Amino acid sequence: MNEDDSNGTKADDGGLSNWWRRVTQRLAGTGPRTRDDLLELLREAQAAELMDADALGMFEGILETAETQVRDVMVPRAQMVVVDQAWPLERILAVVVESGHSRFPVIGESRDEVVGILLAKDLLKFSGGAPGFGVASFDMRRLTRPAVFVPESKRLNVLLKDFRRGRNHMALVVDEYGGVAGLVTIEDVLEQIVGEIDDEYDEAESAPILKQDERRYLVNALTPIEEFNEYFGTDFPDEEFDTVGGFVLHRFGHMPKRGESVRIDRFNFNVQRADGRRVHQFQVTLAPG
Structure with missing residues (x-):
């Protein structure tokens, strides 16, 4: 022995x-x-x-941040939860409570006009009935903080340095024409290194299939094909692939980036969230009729 x-x-x-x-x-x-x-x-x-394997994955994630651009991890404009600077306090509080987020872009006439960032914690004094802080004293302009804007092409390692240096947690992403393309948070960057950081609100947002309107749906890439088939009445093969992500990636033939699309039968799969290792979410659009 x-x-x-x-x-x-x-x-x-x-x-x-x-x-x-x-x-x-x-x-x-x-x-x-x-x-x-x-x-x-x-x-x-x-x-x-x-x-261990987790440590190796983090090292690989750190190296990938030097090659990954903001457009690959940002929350698309259509999915941004925003508040309007003209809204009354009650409506703003309802959005804050329902979403569970801690920071919100404040918009003017449209989503391209972001006038600043509102922190949920700045509203606590108005929701708790503190003396001198009521509906009458609410002034959005005094609570709005300056917004940070970054281009879609910015590398994540540079963005992380900027976040740390400026003590910011959120930035608005603009396209080459100056329009708002989405937003990115420090959590989005850190998830590229340590993996998904889920909380009780992420669990609700990561529902397998979320209906947006009559033709558009957000589909988690890890949704089992059987569940997708049952929801949409399709017969995609579930013998070779377990998840929608695996099936769609096979049809792509490569690791797609955010914004890439592929047509499968009557469905258009558009990549909404992805990194260098896997796709996280699709927007699925049904063909007319």
């Missing part, structure tokens, strides 16, 4: 020593020359049990 344990330990030490020897040999020269070289070292470290 002791001999077997000793042999096993020697074998493990030998594998670790060999891996460390390769690392020191590479670093003794110029080090990893490319991103792929660095990833190979990290994967060898995980294989040698110097780190």
Whole structure:
């Protein structure tokens, strides 16, 4: 028994020593020359049990932030929860309570006219009946904070630095024509590194299928094909693929980016949220008739 344990330990030490020897040999020269070289070292470290799979995934996510653009992770304009600067306090409080968000873009005439950001915590004094803070004293202009605007093409690693430096948690994303394309939060960036950060409100938002209107639906990529078939009366094959995401990705033939679409039967699948590793959500539009 002791001999077997000793042999096993020697074998493990030998594998670790060999891996460390390769690392020191590479670093003794110029080090990893490319991103792929660095990833190979990290994967060898995980294989040698110097780190677990979660840690490797975070390292990979950190490297991907240098290549991922804001447009790939932002919340699209159509899904933004906003408040109008002309709304009364009661209507604003209703939106805040229903959505569960902590920050809201404040708009003027349209969603392209974002005049600032409203923090839900700034409304607490108006909802709690504090002396001097009632409907009559409510002034949206005094509560609205400056909004930060970033281009769609901005890299996530740069955006994260800007968030930290400016102590911001949300930015409005603008397209090349200056129109608002969506919004991005610091949570959206961190999820590219550590994976999905779910809370009780995310659970409601990540419903498998959410109807927007008579022809448009938001569909979670992890929705089982059987559930999709039952909802829409379709017969997509569920033997080879378990989820809608797997089936649609097969039809794409590559890892799509946000905004890409593919037509399958009478459905148009448009990628709403995606990163370098997987698609999170589709907007499904039914063909007329």
